[in-house]
Amino acid sequence: MAGLIPQDFIDDLVARVPIADVVSSRVQLKKSGATLKACCPFHQEKTPSFHVNAQKNFYHCFGCGANGNGINFLRDHDNLSFNEAVEELAKIAGVEIPRDEKVKQVYSLQNKLWDALEYANLRYRDALKGHDSKAIAQQYLKKRDLSPEIIERFSIGFAPAQRDFLSSSVPPETLKSLITTKTVSDKYERLFDLFQNRLMFPIRNSRGKTIAFGGRTLGDDKAKYINSPESEVFHKSNELYGLYEVNQSNRQIERLLVVEGYMDVISLAQYGITYAVATLGTATNTENLSQLLRRCHNLVFCFDGDNAGIQAARKAMENALPLFEDGMQLNFLLLPRGEDPDTLVRDEGKEAFEQRINHAQPLSEFLFQIYSEGLDLKIAEHKGVLKQRAEVQIEQVRSKVLKNALRQKLNQITYQRVKRGAFQEQDSARDLVSTKVVQDPDTSLCLALYYMPERSTEFLRVIAGHSDYRHASEFADFLQANELSNTNAVLFRLATDDAGHRLRFSSLFERLDWIPESTEIQLVADDILTRLVKEQKRANALKATKINKLPSQMTDEEKQALRSISVTKSQ
Ligand SMILES: [Zn+2]
Numbered sequence: 001m002a003g004l005i006p007q008d009f010i011d012d013l014v015a016r017v018p019i020a021d022v023v024s025s026r027v028q029l030k031k032s033g034a035t036l037k038a039c040c041p042f043h044q045e046k047t048p049s050f051h052v053n054a055q056k057n058f059y060h061c062f063g064c065g066a067n068g069n070g071i072n073f074l075r076d077h078d079n080l081s082f083n084e085a086v087e088e089l090a091k092i093a094g095v096e097i098p099r100d101e102k103v104k105q106v107y108s109l110q111n112k113l114w115d116a117l118e119y120a121n122l123r124y125r126d127a128l129k130g131h132d133s134k135a136i137a138q139q140y141l142k143k144r145d146l147s148p149e150i151i152e153r154f155s156i157g158f159a160p161a162q163r164d165f166l167s168s169s170v171p172p173e174t175l176k177s178l179i180t181t182k183t184v185s186d187k188y189e190r191l192f193d194l195f196q197n198r199l200m201f202p203i204r205n206s207r208g209k210t211i212a213f214g215g216r217t218l219g220d221d222k223a224k225y226i227n228s229p230e231s232e233v234f235h236k237s238n239e240l241y242g243l244y245e246v247n248q249s250n251r252q253i254e255r256l257l258v259v260e261g262y263m264d265v266i267s268l269a270q271y272g273i274t275y276a277v278a279t280l281g282t283a284t285n286t287e288n289l290s291q292l293l294r295r296c297h298n299l300v301f302c303f304d305g306d307n308a309g310i311q312a313a314r315k316a317m318e319n320a321l322p323l324f325e326d327g328m329q330l331n332f333l334l335l336p337r338g339e340d341p342d343t344l345v346r347d348e349g350k351e352a353f354e355q356r357i358n359h360a361q362p363l364s365e366f367l368f369q370i371y372s373e374g375l376d377l378k379i380a381e382h383k384g385v386l387k388q389r390a391e392v393q394i395e396q397v398r399s400k401v402l403k404n405a406l407r408q409k410l411n412q413i414t415y416q417r418v419k420r421g422a423f424q425e426q427d428s429a430r431d432l433v434s435t436k437v438v439q440d441p442d443t444s445l446c447l448a449l450y451y452m453p454e455r456s457t458e459f460l461r462v463i464a465g466h467s468d469y470r471h472a473s474e475f476a477d478f479l480q481a482n483e484l485s486n487t488n489a490v491l492f493r494l495a496t497d498d499a500g501h502r503l504r505f506s507s508l509f510e511r512l513d514w515i516p517e518s519t520e521i522q523l524v525a526d527d528i529l530t531r532l533v534k535e536q537k538r539a540n541a542l543k544a545t546k547i548n549k550l551p552s553q554m555t556d557e558e559k560q561a562l563r564s565i566s567v568t569k570s571q
Contacts, residue, residue: 124157
């Protein structure tokens with residue numbers, strides 16, 4: 001539907017609805033002199049630094065830099081898409097969104113289907129409380145030890161063992177919609193409910209609308225779980241079970257745990273781990289992952305430790321590689337064989353389970369572990385297999401820093417020469433795989449300087465005195481002092497050196513078994529420098545906010561730095 005709401009209407013709407021009305025519909029505002037303030041909903045704080053500028057119809061937080069108009073606020077606060085935020089804003093303003101006929105039809109159909117599914121959800125919930133055969137469902141919930149609060153939070157219901165529980169008593173319009181969503185089937189001119197004798201889990205979209213159901217059998221059906229088929233309102237690969245509930249329980253999402261089943265999400269929530277979501281029977285695909293990464297840059301994928309689990313984890317990892325950007329954290333947690341989050345969190349409790357989450361393997365380690373499955377890396381041919389498996393995938397990585405680090409490690413493993421002496425034990429192939437990928441930006445900058453010594457002054461401006469870039473600083477100093485401006489000059493100077501520089505700087509590159517191409521190392525270096533400049537700006541801005549300056553007292557540079565934080569955050 002994007003683009004079909006006229007831009008004029010959106011602009012007018014944003015201008016017309018006072019930002020104070022938008023913010024106060026979600027956050028309590030306090031009057032302080034001429035301005036309205038609140039404790040920021042986007043970062044933790046005790047004294048309010050979130051300001052509403054009625055004149056400019058704009059909000060700004062001087063603590064975390066969040067800022068924007070009504071649509072930005074609703075998107076960030078409610079985790080909405082652009083169109084959803086426009087709809088919310090229109091609701092606050094009490095106006096209708098003009099759409100062309102076709103769009104109107106789709107929209108009203110969607111509303112009808114949502115209403116019908118909500119109706120079904122209510123019926124299932126009522127049945128759990130009052131149906132003649134509710135005991136079977138109640139017993140199951142008791143066995144699973146689910147509290148009334150959790151049953152309520154996840155809107156769990158019960159579909160009795162009855163062919164026409166829904167279809168026998170539903171208004172005709174609603175029945176039509178239930179047939180459209182295939183909650184009720186009318187095949188062979190006979191009505192029957194899709195879900196019978198099942199515990200019902202409504203699947204809700206990010207706005208809390210019921211869009212489908214999952215049902216767990218309470219008998220001995222072959223299909224333990226079934227899901228609603230796809231429909232106009234339910235596209236499996238775009239949806240995640242539990243996301244709405246995560247948003248409801250958390251002001252801010254620090255990390256998301258991605259698990260496999262409904263009961264995993266619910267049990268974890270019952271034990272206080274309220275940040276789990278489940279994919280809906282699809283391996284974590286690109287749509288799922290984009291959805292997740294839009295909300296949170298720290299994901300932990302949790303899978304059963306059996307073969308199917310390992311395959312699912314591999315799929316998730318491979319889909320994640322092209323989406324990985326600097327600043328993201330993707331971790332993988334394989335549970336012991338025969339365990340799932342549901343059983344494990346019951347056995348060992350929240351703390352122990354969170355320990356597992358905290359020790360999940362980072363993507364850079366997990367990748368090599370997965371691809372060396374079944375290989376003996378002491379054998380040359382097996383190294384070749386690993387290279388073949390991993391190389392294609394590594395090429396997909398968008399983050400240049402990560403890509404380069406992964407390539408370095410792959411080459412370390414596959415070109416490893418046999419070394420003698422004390423290191424021999426340590427350097428066995430298995431240990432190599434389990435060592436961490438060292439994303440060593442210091443060495444990368446040294447290499448870049450070797451290729452581009454003419455940039456030593458520029459480098460020094462950013463890294464001089466930086467303890468993480470000690471080697472690169474020294475090298476740049478040397479290049480600058482000797483006025484070396486091309487690689488040949490560097491080589492010549494080092495070759496004819498008598499002051500010990502050769503010894504000093506050749507050690508810089510010793511750690512590398514393989515040297516990336518100059519164009520590539522240039523990109524990596526530029527990335528590192530850009531990041532360092534950003535970090536320095538951020539540090540300055542933090543300093544500015546720490547001394548609690550008012551914006552009117554800030555220098556232009558400090559304001560700019562503050563803005564750069566919010567830019568980095570929203571990217
Ligand atoms: Zn803030």
